Amino acid sequence: MNAYIAEFVGTAILILFGGGVVANVNLKGSLAKGADWVVVAFGWGFAVTFAIYAVGQFSDAHINPAVTLGFAFAGTFAWSMVLPYIIAQVLGAMFGAFLVWMHFMPHFKAEEDEGTKLGVFATGPAYPNYVSNFISEIVGTFILVMGLLFIGANDFTEGLNPLIVGFLITAIGLSLGGATGYAINPARDLGPRLAHFIMPIPGKGKSNFAYAVVPVLGPLAGGVLGATVYNAIFTGNANIFLVIALIFTVLVVVLGVFLNKSVLKGKASKLI
Numbered sequence: 001m002n003a004y005i006a007e008f009v010g011t012a013i014l015i016l017f018g019g020g021v022v023a024n025v026n027l028k029g030s031l032a033k034g035a036d037w038v039v040v041a042f043g044w045g046f047a048v049t050f051a052i053y054a055v056g057q058f059s060d061a062h063i064n065p066a067v068t069l070g071f072a073f074a075g076t077f078a079w080s081m082v083l084p085y086i087i088a089q090v091l092g093a094m095f096g097a098f099l100v101w102m103h104f105m106p107h108f109k110a111e112e113d114e115g116t117k118l119g120v121f122a123t124g125p126a127y128p129n130y131v132s133n134f135i136s137e138i139v140g141t142f143i144l145v146m147g148l149l150f151i152g153a154n155d156f157t158e159g160l161n162p163l164i165v166g167f168l169i170t171a172i173g174l175s176l177g178g179a180t181g182y183a184i185n186p187a188r189d190l191g192p193r194l195a196h197f198i199m200p201i202p203g204k205g206k207s208n209f210a211y212a213v214v215p216v217l218g219p220l221a222g223g224v225l226g227a228t229v230y231n232a233i234f235t236g237n238a239n240i241f242l243v244i245a246l247i248f249t250v251l252v253v254v255l256g257v258f259l260n261k262s263v264l265k266g267k268a269s270k271l272i
Helices: 003-026 037-059 065-074 079-103 105-110 114-121 130-152 161-176 186-198 213-234 240-264
Strands: none
Touching (some): 003 037, 003 114, 037 161, 065 079, 065 130, 065 186, 065 213, 079 105, 079 114, 079 186, 114 186, 130 213, 130 240, 186 213, 213 240
C-alpha cells in the first residue's frame, strides 16, 4: 500500500472509531447514550491502536499532522513527505467523519442540540479562553509526541507498540482531556469540522471555525516542541529546530492573547 493512501485509511479508521464513540455516547436515541468520559477516552485510545495496526507497516501510521511535523523537526522524517502526509490525513479524517454521519444518520436527525451534533465531529473548550485553550492543546500534544519517542526508544514484545500508543492516548484523555476535548491532532479536528460544514446534517448549526485555530496551531506547536525537547534532553541534539519550535510556541500563545481581545473581547479574563 502506498504510504499516502495508508495515512488516508489510518486517519479514516481513527475518526470512524473516535468520532463514533462520541456519537454513541451523546446522540439522542443511542443505546449507549449517557456512558461517561472513561468510555470516550478508551474509545479514542482503541481507535488509535487499531489504526496503527491497520497501516503502521505501510506509513508508520502518523495519522496526525502534529506527529508528522514533529518527526520532521526531530530529523526522523523526510520534509518532502510532510505536506502530502498532512493532506492525506485531513482527507482521511473527512471521510471517517462522513462514515460516522452515515452510521448515525437517524440519531443526527433526532438530536435537537446543535452543539451535541458538532461535538461528534470537532472539539471545543470547557471555558473559552484562547490562551488557556492553546496551552492545553500544546501540553497534550507535547506529551503525545514526546511519549511516542519514549515508546520508540524501548523494546517491546513484537506487535505490542500500537497497544502502548493507545494507552498513551487514553492516558492523555483521562488526565488532560477535559479542558478542550484533547484534539492533539489537527486532522482529527479540522477534517471532521470541514465535513460537518459540508454535509447536509439536519439542524446542524454553525461549524465554529472561529475556534478551529486552537486544535490546529496548538497541536502543531506542541508536536514540534515535544520532538525538539526530546532531542535536546534525551539525545543531546539541541539545534536550530529547538529554537524555531520555542519561537513558534510563543507566537501561538501570543496569538491567543490577541484572539481573546478581538474575538472574546474581555470575556476570557473573567475565567482566569
